[in-house]
Amino acid sequence: MNIDELAIEVEGLRLRYGATDVLHDVSFRVHRGEVLALLGPNGAGKTSTIEILEGFRMRSAGRVDVLGTDPARGTEQWRARMGIVLQSWRDHPKWRVRELLAFQGSLYEPYSTESIRRPWEVDDLLAAVGLTEQADRPIKVLSGGQRRRLDVAIGLVGRPELIFLDEPTTGLDPKARRDFHELVRRIRDEYETTVLITTHDLDEAEKLADRIVILAAGRIVADGASADLTRQIAGHDEVRWVEGDEHLVREVPDSTAFARELFARGGAEIRELEIRRATLEDAYLALVRNSESAAVESVAVMPEPNGASR
Known part of the structure; x- marks a missing residue:
């Protein structure tokens, strides 16, 4: 396959702390426009893997290519092409929803080029994530589900080609989880964004992902569509x-x-x-x-x- 059709390519990835291997020869690909779920129990190495892909952690060995760049040498322009939603958020209680998104969008303006999309108009982004009615409310009064939608909006504000969602529904109630899943589908289908989501919830992976990569004890133990994995390993x-x-x-x-x-x-x-x-x-x-x-x-x-x- 032409490398231009890949958003992420990982070969032989290894991460070692002292004498302990956290990741062992991890290899997988994510195609552009795909939703890939990196599934595994707590401690499997999911967060370490995406931190390497995001350029926030150095690998010990292996080759990693994200949007055509080695994350270890990623520039600010490269980072502007990605969005990141972490497991937990940092509260901004004095900000209102619209104000925070407008500020975040202004940070991307200097990197807008023909190849890097301009940031969202705030009202359009609020509508996309279902926060129009909360636009002028202080962030501290939002519900957990609304706060998670704001996290996604922050990750999307620069119109990224690729977004990382790290355990995005932890702590959400069933309705908020269902709404969030629908939002992820819209991100892929309407905004042509590649999505890598980490989760330890199999049901979530089955509902959201085009493909599932199962990570256990720092190793990939299965890779494929949900139906294919069921046939292969059930x-x-x-x-x-x-x-x-x-x-x-x-x-x-x-x-x-x-x-x-x-x-x-x-x-x-x-x-x-x-x-x-x-x-x-x-x-x-x-x-x-x-x-x-x-x-x-x-x-x-x-x-x-x-x-x-x-």
């Missing part, structure tokens, strides 16, 4: 039934075919048939468990400097 269905006086359980790759064979063989003797189909959640939890167990075992057998084992 494992076997569980079938439960009663035959005669026996309660039986079997894990099978194709529960429909197994049920047909079961009834053809047992007929009226088969009762209380239950099928639990494998889900992406099952696969995700199994992958995370296995990866974390492997990481623990790796540390356990690592030789000490004097040749002894732990």
Whole structure:
């Protein structure tokens, strides 16, 4: 694929603190206009990965290209092409919503060129994120969901080509989460923005992402669309039934075919048939468990400097 069609390309990324590897040979791509979810449990390395992509953390090894630039050498003009929404916000209680966005937009004006978009008009941006009615309110009176929409507005104010959303719905109630998900879809569909979202919520990743990259213990353990990942890694269905006086359980790759064979063989003797189909959640939890167990075992057998084992 032509490199111009990629927003992010990561190959062999590694991050080490002292003798501890936080990221191990991480490689993935994000295509322009795509929503990619970097999914994994707390401590998997998601935030470290995007901090490297944003240019805020230095990598130990590997190659990283974001919008055609190595983040370690990114200029202010390069940064102006990106938007960032952090896990938590810094309150600006004395600002009103419109005032803060107008100020933030003014910071991007010096970098506007033919290749770097001009910042949003404030009223248009307020409408885009659903904050028109809150435009003249102090930020301190906004609800949690409204405050998160403002965070996204700040990330979008420079009309970025690429936006990073780091655990964006943590702490939101169900309605606010649903509204936020709709906003992310609009960012992609209407404003042609590439989105990289980190989350530990599988349901959120399935709803939002064109593709999911699963990170566990600092390693990528799966990469693909939700439906593809389910087919590739979801494992076997569980079938439960009663035959005669026996309660039986079997894990099978194709529960429909197994049920047909079961009834053809047992007929009226088969009762209380239950099928639990494998889900992406099952696969995700199994992958995370296995990866974390492997990481623990790796540390356990690592030789000490004097040749002894732990």
